[in-house]
Amino acid sequence: MDTEAQHTERDPSSDTDSSGTEEGSRSARVSGDSGRAPEDSARGSDDSARGSEETERTPSWRRTALVGGACVVFLLLLSHFVIQPFLIPSGSMEPTLRVGDRILVNKLAYRFGSEPARGDVVVFDGTGSFVREQPRGNPVTGLLHDGAAALGLAEPDETDFVKRVVGVGGDRVVCCDKDGRLTVNGVPVQERYVMLGDRPSSVPFDIVVPQDRLWVMGDHRSQSSDSRDHLGNPGGGMVPVDKVVGRADWIAWPFGRWSTVPGTDAFDAVPAPPAGGHGAGAHG
Structure with missing residues (x-):
């Protein structure tokens, strides 16, 4: 009976110790996980930022190219007409x-x-x-x-x-x-x-x-x-x-x-050519 009692007395303590140990391990695991979480989070945030930056950069270059092309076309049309x-x-x-x-x-x-x-x-x-x-x-x-x-x-x-x-x-x-x-x-x-x-x-x-x-x-x-x-x-x-x-x-x-471009009044006094044309002697 003493042995039984001793076992009985020891069992709760053992259970308590093992429970404590398991809880401690669980806590350690949880705290370890929680310790790693900010790094993973930061890494994920960086990846997301890089992804969004690349996504934004591509349309930006396209817009620049389109605007530049439109400007060149406009200048060519202006120059032509x-x-x-x-x-x-x-x-x-x-x-x-x-x-x-x-x-x-x-x-x-x-x-x-x-x-x-x-x-x-x-x-x-x-x-x-x-x-x-x-x-x-x-x-x-x-x-x-x-x-x-x-x-x-x-x-x-x-x-x-x-x-x-x-x-x-x-x-x-x-x-x-x-x-x-x-x-x-x-x-x-x-x-x-x-x-x-x-x-x-x-x-x-x-x-x-x-x-x-x-x-x-x-x-x-x-x-x-x-x-x-x-x-x-x-x-x-x-x-x-x-x-x-x-x-x-x-x-x-x-x-x-x-x-x-400077204008000139050099020809202001020049009359219009005669209606019947100029006489003989001129050649062209």
Whole structure:
């Protein structure tokens, strides 16, 4: 009985001890688990943050690309139909336009019934008048160049020129009179825009401009290849009006040169050509 009693007395204590041990182990496990939970939680939060960041980054790049593409398309359309930047590659229009100037060409200037006037500075396609049509090279390279030129980032095509209109359809343009001046319809023209030290022309000429054509010259006469240099070519150096790209209205770059392209009153006194045309003696 004593033994039984001892066993009986010992059993509760054993149970208590084992219960305590189990509870302690359970507590240890629980506390161990709870100790690891913040790390796992933090790791999960970081993964979630990275995932959401990557998710946000992808649409952001797409949006940037779409906006950039839309801007380029808009600028190309604007350049094609309204205003085109044009890089000046030579000194043929000095002092009015300098090498490296970027001008803005107004393509709407002659779209609604208006036509180029004497004194206007125009950009035109010289194919068939100043240059013969040449076969295109690599179409991809040509497309990239045309796109860059349309944005004013590259030199224009070799067929594009910028000159000043000196004679319009029906005008008789002569150089030079006894005082060395160019005359239009018999009236001497004071060309103050011509490069200082240059003569109006070192090449004598007497031409009548056909209807729908233009006689054009550079302001830096000694450095300009213009209508005078193509007198013997088909068309006699005259530029068809429908080949005019637009009127050079603004100098946009460099920033210090920002201004409108200066106008001129040199032709204000020139009368309209006679209705019956000019008499014999003129050639074109």
